[in-house]
Amino acid sequence: MKKRTLYTLSIAVLLLYTFCTTENRSGLQFTEQGRSVPEYSSDNAYQYIVNQVNLGPRVPNTDAHREAIQLYNRHFREFAGNNAVFVQSFKTEVYGDSLSLYNLIASFGTEHSDRILLAEHWDSRPRGEEDPSNPDAPIPGADDGASGVAMLMEFAKIFSENELPIGVDIILFDGEDYGMPSDLDNYFLGSRYWGNNPPVPGYSPRFGILLDMVGGVNAIFPKEGYSMQFAPNLVNEIWSIAEEFEYDNLFIDERGGRISDDHIVVEQLTGIPMINIIHHRLDESGNVNFPPYWHTQEDNLDIIDEDVMQAVGDVLLELIYNRIPS
Numbered sequence: 001m002k003k004r005t006l007y008t009l010s011i012a013v014l015l016l017y018t019f020c021t022t023e024n025r026s027g028l029q030f031t032e033q034g035r036s037v038p039e040y041s042s043d044n045a046y047q048y049i050v051n052q053v054n055l056g057p058r059v060p061n062t063d064a065h066r067e068a069i070q071l072y073n074r075h076f077r078e079f080a081g082n083n084a085v086f087v088q089s090f091k092t093e094v095y096g097d098s099l100s101l102y103n104l105i106a107s108f109g110t111e112h113s114d115r116i117l118l119a120e121h122w123d124s125r126p127r128g129e130e131d132p133s134n135p136d137a138p139i140p141g142a143d144d145g146a147s148g149v150a151m152l153m154e155f156a157k158i159f160s161e162n163e164l165p166i167g168v169d170i171i172l173f174d175g176e177d178y179g180m181p182s183d184l185d186n187y188f189l190g191s192r193y194w195g196n197n198p199p200v201p202g203y204s205p206r207f208g209i210l211l212d213m214v215g216g217v218n219a220i221f222p223k224e225g226y227s228m229q230f231a232p233n234l235v236n237e238i239w240s241i242a243e244e245f246e247y248d249n250l251f252i253d254e255r256g257g258r259i260s261d262d263h264i265v266v267e268q269l270t271g272i273p274m275i276n277i278i279h280h281r282l283d284e285s286g287n288v289n290f291p292p293y294w295h296t297q298e299d300n301l302d303i304i305d306e307d308v309m310q311a312v313g314d315v316l317l318e319l320i321y322n323r324i325p326s
């Protein structure tokens with residue numbers, strides 16, 4: 001009994017401590033800064049999706065996967081410079097196969113020691129088990145993977161042309177979507193490797209934002225559960241910018257589900273408070289529903305909606321250029 005009380009007490013103290021440090025973290029305070037904000041081009045972003053989807057599904061150990069990492073490497077080197085892009089390659093054994101995987105890290109505003117992190121996974125799922133007629137074929141991943149990466153590719157161009165008020169690191173994680181359903185140990189391969197093998201030890205940006213499925217038709221982005229736990233101020237700031245910009249039909253002011261994704265792995269392994277902007281809905285029973293094309297062959301260019309990408313791009317540029325105090 002005593003033991004249990006002590007245990008409960010120490011958990012309470014730990015929670016309180018976590019709560020205080022999270023809430024008081026100065027990196028998660030935001031105010032308008034009166035700085036000018038560059039324009040986001042969803043036309044460019046759309047073309048970057050096309051370029052990825054045209055390679056075919058970016059499934060580990062395929063030609064499309066190898067060509068895609070070369071495409072990203074060229075693109076980010078063009079805009080960040082050769083010295084600011086690093087490809088972290090590693091091998092891992094999954095389901096009897098040795099996978100060659102690659103995380104790509106591109107740094108912008110390298111003169112700033114004060115930094116933020118933006119990320120998305122770039123791999124495509126090797127099977128689309130939600131597809132009634134073709135469950136074993138790899139998926140095109142136009143929204144699931146390519147849309148977020150395309151947004152980051154457009155950010156790279158913008159960051160190279162418009163001086164940043166803070167340093168920004170873009171990370172493309174590999175191997176997010178490899179696991180069989182519910183086999184979470186074999187998801188998030190890239191973010192887990194990066195978190196366990198940090199290229200820059202002690203790396204501690206103010207926060208991270210994951211952009212998973214940010215270009216699909218009829219998108220809505222409720223406030224994802226873990227994000228609200230890790231960095232509620234950041235979530236609320238982004239959603240309030242969206243409301244000011246009249247994008248509150250997309251960034252709905254509702255609590256979403258708790259979704260296992262790269263942001264949890266990053267938070268757990270590094271302590272970086274990271275949120276996830278992800279298209280999903282909660283049904284009446286509180287279950288998470290992803291869009292109907294999710295993990296099917298329908299996740300192709302037909303379901304991409306440029307207006308959704310424009311909204312997410314506008315909101316994030318406002319955050320990055322105009323809401324983060326120096």
Ligand SMILES: [Zn+2]
Nearest residue numbers: 125144177295
């Ligand atoms: Zn997926």
